[in-house]
Amino acid sequence: MTTLQRTERTSAIAPALELLFAHDLPFRLTAYDGSAAGPPDAPVRLHLATERGLAYLLTAPGDLGMARAYVQGDLVLDGVHPGDPYDALRLFMSRLTFRRPSPAEAVRVVRALGLGQLLPPPPPPQEALPRWRRIVEGARHSPARDAEAIQHHYDVSNRFYELVLGPSMTYTCACYPTAGASLEEAQAHKYDLVARKLGLRPGMRLLDVGCGWGGMVRHAVTHYGVTALGVTLSREQATWAQRAIRDAGLESVAEVRHADYRDVGETGFDAVSSIGLTEHIGIRNYPAYFGRLRDRLVPGGRLLNHSITRPHNRPTSTGAFIDRYVFPDGELTGSGRIITEMQDVGLEVRHEENLREHYALTCRAWARNLAEHWDECVAEAGEATARVWGLYLAGCALGFEINDIQLHQVLAVKPHPDGSADVPLRPDWGV
Incomplete structure (x- = not known):
């Protein structure tokens, strides 16, 4: 027909x-x-x-x-x-x-x-089923469905990501120390900012949930002398990160697992970093999520949550393009909701900041990489997928510029039974 x-x-x-x-x-x-x-x-x-x-x-x-x-x-x-x-x-x-x-x-x-x-033509193969149709196929944010959603976006091709993200292989908001800093400098600065907020010191244990290609894990063990465990639901990411750890000779102090954050049974971590994961877990799951991360920490341990947010806390549709082509089942809310949920599980919030302008700069840098390596990106992932990425990165850069979306880092601590928190009287980090 x-x-x-x-x-x-x-x-x-x-x-x-x-x-x-x-x-x-x-x-x-x-x-x-x-x-x-x-x-x-x-x-x-x-x-x-x-x-x-x-x-x-x-x-x-x-x-x-x-x-x-x-x-x-x-x-x-x-x-x-x-x-x-x-x-x-x-x-x-x-x-x-x-x-x-x-x-x-x-x-x-x-x-x-x-x-x-x-008659409507078949959608492009890059399009995931709409959210309302996917619900009948499995509980939203169940481990199996979360794994499928993560694979849709993150298992495109490690080579494709190398071309777009650059040598850092970091797919989260960078933090630019100056407007003229390179993307690589800004990503290293972001990891260092997270490490300083967490108060990392030699001998500490770090858990990095949603660790991607292991950038935070490698930075923390190399520059701060900690032992680090990272987990990711993307098999491609885990494979790449494990190879990078071996190549750097860090096997004794760094590990990346292909696993759900809910599968981490170890406790006694001095610090937990969650960089770009909260967007994927579902707002209704925040209490269980932050409660689980709290339980992984020692008293006095710190949690740094870094995630895309709304400029308000009202329920808002993700939008058909992002939900179907980029982040299936992704959900965003405001920093107020995130802070509330962290406080309600007993974490003490000590600091928060909005880095939305930094994410606009990051997306623009990724888009330049995509355009510069266009032919190789198309050969690796197909022209339709590359076109999706062009739209997505340009749209996100604009979203951050016009304050339609934001990027918040929220730092919290698990207090000691006596209420003490092991944090400095004044923060010793800077943007």
């Missing part, structure tokens, strides 16, 4: 598609039938290249339909590098508002375009 069943067309495609937008188009839209709409001198030119792309736009009006068509190559940004569509996306986010046509309007558009029957 074909996606589009044709009847006689009475309208051009590009002008008809203006119905999908709430205001005048801020870009020039052209279509494969030769039609055009929007300002001829617009700074961004968008070309609808195929009938499949038209079907995506009409059957999923809004950002999901546009993302599907763009990922598949059916919607093309003329003159824009797909690895870094930042400028185009900035225009869209500031001036583009979608509207969902009424059923009657949709019928008129379909008829005007000569589409007697319109």
